[in-house]
Amino acid sequence: MFTTPSTNQRLPTLTEWSVDHIRSVFEAPSDSSALQAISETFSTDLSASVNGKPLNRSGVENLVLAMRRAATTSGLKVDWERTLEVPDDGRTNRDGSFGGFYTISGLRKQVPGSCTPMDFIRQKTVTVRIESQLNDQNLDSRKIVSLVFVATDMPVPSSPSERAGTHIPAAQAV
Numbered sequence: 001m002f003t004t005p006s007t008n009q010r011l012p013t014l015t016e017w018s019v020d021h022i023r024s025v026f027e028a029p030s031d032s033s034a035l036q037a038i039s040e041t042f043s044t045d046l047s048a049s050v051n052g053k054p055l056n057r058s059g060v061e062n063l064v065l066a067m068r069r070a071a072t073t074s075g076l077k078v079d080w081e082r083t084l085e086v087p088d089d090g091r092t093n094r095d096g097s098f099g100g101f102y103t104i105s106g107l108r109k110q111v112p113g114s115c116t117p118m119d120f121i122r123q124k125t126v127t128v129r130i131e132s133q134l135n136d137q138n139l140d141s142r143k144i145v146s147l148v149f150v151a152t153d154m155p156v157p158s159s160p161s162e163r164a165g166t167h168i169p170a171a172q173a174v
Helices: 014-026 031-041 057-069
Strands: 042-050 053-055 077-087 096-109 118-132 142-155
Touching: 014 031, 014 057, 014 077, 014 096, 014 118, 031 042, 031 057, 031 142, 042 057, 053 057
Parallel strands: 042 142
Antiparallel strands: 042 053, 077 096, 096 118, 118 142
16 A cells, blocks of 8 residues: 655655564564565565575565464564664655564464474564566655565573574574
8 A cells, every 4th residue: 555645754764664564564463464564664676685595576485374373362562673764765765775684573483393383583684675566656656676684583481591592494484
């Protein structure tokens, strides 16, 4: 869905846009809402890779739905830790590059040798290219057209003194 900014008002920053859209993808209340958020966030001809492996938008949809199935009853939660943006034109914020690091909590996974699922946090570093999809300066038609991310799942320590010294690669992560 394209939104119309107020007259004489520039678009939200690339950081504001990204934080809002990524949260709407992972924290959506239903699978259909998550798919709608993906449609509003990623271009149909998305060029992407996860941990060095190519991925298209359909792959993003499948990975997000798989994460939702592995979520705890309280769902997934996105926490941004660091962001960096470079708009092509800081007066409009219509196009530009964005990078960041965030975590997604609320994952439960079965671990070999364990009888019960364990809680995990997915750590992600992302670099994206965001571009307006329409020439109309009055519409916010931005979408992610290029995405590179590295992700890994870390077990949630069961006690404050426990430190996770190992990680489990999120080969199927978004």
